[in-house]
Amino acid sequence: MTADIAAQVTAILAREALLDATEVRADLPASDLGLDSLGLVEAIFAIEERFGITVPFNANRPEATAFGTATVGEIIAEVEALVRARG
């Protein structure tokens, strides 16, 4: 399940960032994905729809979630935690 979430989040981020999935490594900072503000919001929307979760991301407080400032690996961990919390 966890590997599956990681692969799917990676695929979504890669699609939104117009990158190959192999380029979206776990240690890549989100800011290096090259997503603009709308691209980031679209990626989060796709992840929410895929997993049936709500990511508490506010564009005015991006640092409050992993999507703002952290790495791809930390984003994946946050999605995994949200999926677990969803039950």
Next chain:
Amino acid sequence: MRRVVITGAGTVNPLSQSVADTIAGLIAGRTAIRTLDLPDADRLTVGIGAPVTDFDPARHFPPRDLALLDRATQFALQSARQAVASSGLTAMPPGAGVIVGTAGGGHETAEAAYRAVFAEGRERVHPFTVPRLMMNAPASRIGIEFGCKGPTFAVSSACASANHAIGLAFQMIRSGAAPAMLAGGADAMLTFGGLKAWEGLRVLSPDGCRPFDRMRNGLVMGEGAAIYLLEEREAALARGAPVLAEVAGFSMGADAEDMVLPSAAGAERAMRGALADAGLAPGEVGYVKAHGTGTRANDRAEAEAIRATFPGGVAVSSTKGAHGHLMGAAGAVELLACLAALRGEGIAPTVGLADPDPDCALDLVQRAPRTAEVSACLANAFAFGGLNAVLALRRA
């Protein structure tokens, strides 16, 4: 060149349904932001807004008329009635027109119609769905009531709609295209679908509007309208009209950069343009009514633009913490703060601002109204899509 004055004002907004009481609320620093009581509110991630409460349509419109009026048009029409009544004008002069800015038009009507056919499986929508939801409904309906046969249309430029409407009305009178105009903005998007749309963009604050504050975390949606009567100055003076202010200049432009991120350079160009159009030097301006949405991006860019335009400093406030973001009506309702400042009633404080962000270093009016001699002011409105519209007003 003809000069243009404001001789009437009217409003329905979250603070109040009268101009005098709205100004009193703005000066007192009241806020109308509250927990929303909407069907399905538990499915929204953001549960606050600034609704117009205690607005009873049946008190203002007979049933047959009401069937044709979306909530936004109701707000606009009621505001126009107040504006004309307060102007003392008994009939609009021949050739007068109406321009109303709106971002969402008959949003509530569209939402109800779609809910009926998509969600509820009904086979038909209300027969007046089209005339209710069309963007020009507020302008047309006002024109019908007051017999305005001149230039009449809607302007839609998101959150700058009202400033564009008032600015175009000003230009029409100045150029001689019309002797008088009713102009302003109206919006009523504070619905489940409207909130969902804004929620999706992730710029709404979950807990309050704090323009220019270090802790600001987004905008808060409101609804309402304000409409003004603009007249050619000589005609207005000849009839002994109550002159509230002179519209001295207007400038509009586009960033041509980004659909949602604002540009400080674009805002600065619009402010400088309005000053030049009005023949004002920066030092003559005593107040800038900021767009001040409480989003991280707007407030930082706007502060940078104001600093660049006014190197000598200028008093600044935003009133969105008092009544929320009225979208296409924002610039119209907020213009009341300019009228108050020019008429010596004080500069409205920035409700919600407690800890100014060093990123937004400005002479911000906060906590209490400021007493100041203001002989000229600017009113900013900046919209998604990179559209900027700035009005310059002078004391009458």
